[in-house]
Amino acid sequence: MKNISDSEWKVMRVVWSKSPILASEIIEEVIKDTEWNPKTIHTLIRRLVKKGVLRAEKEKTYYSYYPAVSKEECVQEETKTFLEKCFGGSFNVMLSNFINGDRLSDDEINELEKLLENKKSR
Template sequence: MKNISDSEWKVMKVIWSKPPMLASEIIEKLSEETDWNPKTIHTLIRRLVTKGVLKAEKEKNYYSYYPLVSEEECVQAETKTFLEKCFEGSFNVMISNFIKGDKLSDKEIDELEKLLESKKSR
């Protein structure tokens, strides 16, 4: 999957929330969250179509936009890119760095332990 910029990610979040969506609906939603003008949003939508992340389907005088990849797939791809860029692909180094540098509550530690135990028992 091609990299999605932070701005494109915001567009995708809107579309994943309620697909399919018209450009006008995407613009309306993003106008509540950003100060982008409609032309900027149209440009971002076109880029996502070009990247193969969105599908544009013409219906009468307008287009409906459908995600071609799930949010989960994008999160996985972004996570992999982040790991490779910052931690040479090592999940262990990332977790170690996170735990050393962050103040975790007892509740967060318990949650991490439960996640690890459930992964171990599989």
């Protein structure tokens, strides 16, 4: 799967939440959060179809769009790319960066401890 851009994520979030969906409906939803031109959104839709992330099916005179991959698959791929790009693929380095950056609240630390304990017990 090819990586998708931040702009393409906006389109995919709409498609994941409302599928099947027409291009006009995608445009209507994306414009609510952006000031993009409808042609820009059409371009993003075409790119996503070309990348194989979005599927188009012709129904009479219009196309309906469906996700070709799940949100979870895209998140997993983005996570791998982020980890590789920023931390040389090392989860430990990333986690250390977040922990040492004082970005975690006590509640977040407790949640991380629970996640690690659950993972350990499996």
